[in-house]
Amino acid sequence: MEWASATVTPVRLEADGVVLAAERFGDDTGPGLLFTHGLGQTAGAWRQVARRFAVAGWTALAADARGHGASGRNPPHLPYSPELLVEDLRRWAATFPSPPVLVGASMGGLTGMVAQALHGCFSALVLVDITPRWEPEGVARILRFMRAHSDGFGSIEQAIDAIASYMPHRPRKSAQALSSLLVRDEDGRWRWHWDPRLVDDMNRDVDVRQQQLVEAARRIDVPTLLVTGGASDVVSRDTIDEFLALVPHAEHHLVADARHLVAGDDNDAFAGAVARFLAGLGIAGTISRPVAVEP
Secondary structure (H helix, E strand, O other): OHHHHOOEEEEEEEEOOEEEEEEEEOOOOOOEEEEEOOOOOOHHHHHHHHHHHHHOOOEEEEEOOOOOOOOOOOOOOOOOOHHHHHHHHHHHHOOOOOOOEEEEEOHHHHHHHHHHHHHOOOOEEEEEOOOOOOOHHHHHHHHHHHHOOOOOEOOHHHHHHHHHHHOOOOOOOOHHHHHOOEEEOOOOOEEEOOOOHHHHHOOOOHHHHHHHHHHHHHOOOOOEEEEEEOOOOOOOHHHHHHHHHHOOOOEEEEEOOOOOOHHHHOHHHHHHHHHHHHHHHOOOOOOOOOOOOOO
């Protein structure tokens, strides 16, 4: 596939003594796209779609949030907080010569909304299956998975079984595909790539945070696309309608059969929706191959 040939360059920043890691796809001459992932994910969740846009002429940067993937973990005295993630995102946005378009999934989308409201970091927003208020049971399902297996796994195969149980609609992962999501501790056991402290630190004062996100949404003044999964349990018709009332200029695209991890469930439909949105903004660059797009 042509889009698989995009060049990839590792990029590093330092913030509060923590090294933040990202991958840049393509050169640095095209319009900018900044991809940020959800809680418990990594920049790897964006690799396929970032390559596609890079081949089409974009400069795409996919970042690991602190405490995830190749990025460093906070020292023991420094809790994880939405405020720290907002500052990290602002730093990544500042590496582009002009404000990039943010593509943010779940936690990354919420962080992007606040970063835009406070700092005006982006030229446009693409928010993936997240709204300022969310469905509690859907988020609880994610947190149950992240809290499970706190003692790690004796083998990668055990981790593959856990992923298959959590996402039965997806093809079973190979050991090679899953290895980047695991780290091997000194005791020889495999553990997920994220810092376990994230789960509790990032889920404090949820009611207060949701109200803050509502206020941030009201301040969004750039073109905005909300992409949701038709089978998602994190957003609902009610939360989507509330968001569209808060951001009346926003567009909404439903990927009918996708769940919360929309881009992973239907990458063609997701990339097509984003490409059409960007084309409507008059920003240079289109994806280079036909995509299957839901009507």
